[in-house]
Amino acid sequence: MGTTQLAPGANVAALRKGRGWSQAYLARKAAVSVSLLSKIEVGDRALTPAVAATLGRAMSLTMAEVLGRAPVAQDDEARLSELRSAIRDYDLPGQQRMEEGAIVAGLVAAGRHRDTADVARLLRMLPGLLRAATAHAYAANTAQGWAALAEVYSTVYWLAARHRWMDLAELAVARQQWAAEQKPNPLAVAVAVRDRAGTYLNFGDCETGLVLIDRAVSAAQTALSGTDRDVAVGILSLRGMTLAGRLDDKREAAREAERHMRAAEAASSYFERDLDLHGLTFGPQNTLTHRLATCVDLGRPQEALALTDNLPAVLEGLPATRVAPTHINAARAQLDTGDRDGALENLGIAWEAAPQMARIHPMGQEVFRVLASLHKRSNPQLLKLSKLSGIAL
Incomplete structure (x- = not known):
């Protein structure tokens, strides 16, 4: 939308300095290492949603406030x-x-x-x-x-x-x-709960969001049948998968994420291809993209990348709003495994698929910022993405 903004990691530095806090003080309050915080602020490490939520609690801010509000063009x-x-x-x-x-x-x-x-x-x-x-x-x-x-x-x-x-x-x-x-209208109510749980995700309160999801799944299974039930349970389970993957306790996160993954995959198995219904996309393809994203959140980049062997086929027919984040998540996984060139390629695909969305996507911004920091010299792709993102090299 034509305006620039701080990338999330840089926003953390601005928020900390605005409070007059040292890196050591914020790191201690958030129970993260000073080294990690320093790398996030300068762009040597990506700010993940889980760490953003932790830093937010230490500063009495929501995760969304830590990531930074996307600006509006005049x-x-x-x-x-x-x-x-x-x-x-x-x-x-x-x-x-x-x-x-x-x-x-x-x-x-x-x-x-x-x-x-x-x-x-x-x-x-x-x-x-x-x-x-x-x-x-x-x-x-x-x-x-x-x-x-x-x-x-x-x-x-x-x-x-x-x-x-x-x-x-x-x-x-x-x-x-x-x-x-x-x-x-039980299906419309299920969609509303899915979106409400999304606000808890953006505030970093994944535990409460999961309570809402579990309650809504039970209600949908009772009130709905056939396709409507499968769609309702499926979309709620996808939200549950994302919430679970960002829990602080990684053992519980893995257990809860797997539970919701199984439920979503069972619901999606009734559909040959993804369908659009009430502004939603649900089916086996979208379920796989959520599994990939959750693997990254759980710190399993190799497992996430194993799902990308045939990514064009997986994403075929899906809207840009799923294509771009999936390539961003693949780039994040590649960054975690040291594949900088692959990460840059996937980030470029994300920007081409949905430039307006990629510009305001916090992880897209973070992956680009880290790649720009790690590359000792710029290249045409970095320069192009720098111009599109508004983030200087």
Whole structure:
């Protein structure tokens, strides 16, 4: 979006210095080594989500605050303000009226912008779509109308979470759950819980997020059947897998992650290919990308890389919002195993697949910063990514 920002590791240094703390003091409070903290700050090591959460607790900040809020281009400030206004007016439907077909078309367009990670266009259309979906839900007062409104709020959450605008993300999931509960719709409720658990992930409170997931899985298994049950259990288990992989206790993390992996894989086994439903992608391909990411979070880079042998086939047909993070996770695993050239190649693929998303992706920023620090001389690919990311070499 045309503006620059500090990469997460550099943001840690800025936050620490702003408090007047030494590296030794922060390291002691966070129970990490001074050497690790120093390497993170200068860009010799990537700031992982788990360490970001630990440093956040030491500084009384959320993990999202440690990673740093993605900036908004000046031209988009007004649109973000309009979106916040539309969310405040959740129970004031206004006079804007749209037929159900127009709402569905709007959701399809929003889904297309989300899948291609065109966050700029998504931000431009969301305020109007949210107001229209709100008016329609009140006027129609059907399960479909309220589910459509919940889906718009889910997209707002996605946009906010990608930028670490956590106040907006929390408000969006609260409104999403409210909309999903206006008429009986267990699948919409499951999606809302999945997104709510995502806010706990971004705040670094993985334990509470897992409690929500387990409760929602039990509810979905009771209230749903067939494809809807498999999708609900699957998407909740994928979120559980990610939450578990970031628990502080790595033995418990591995055990819980494996439990959710098995549940997600069992649910995805009913689908030959991934499907799109209610703004979601679920199936065997997306499940594998989550396994890869969780292996990296668990500190198992070799296991993660073993899943990349046929990555083009795995990612075929998946949206850019899954393709880019998967290549970023592969790059992170390669960085952990010392394969700098492979990491740079995968990072370049991620940027090509979803440049707007890669620019604001915290791990994408961190992997690039470490690669730039480790390479003794720049090369054309580093220079290109430096320009795209806004991170100086």
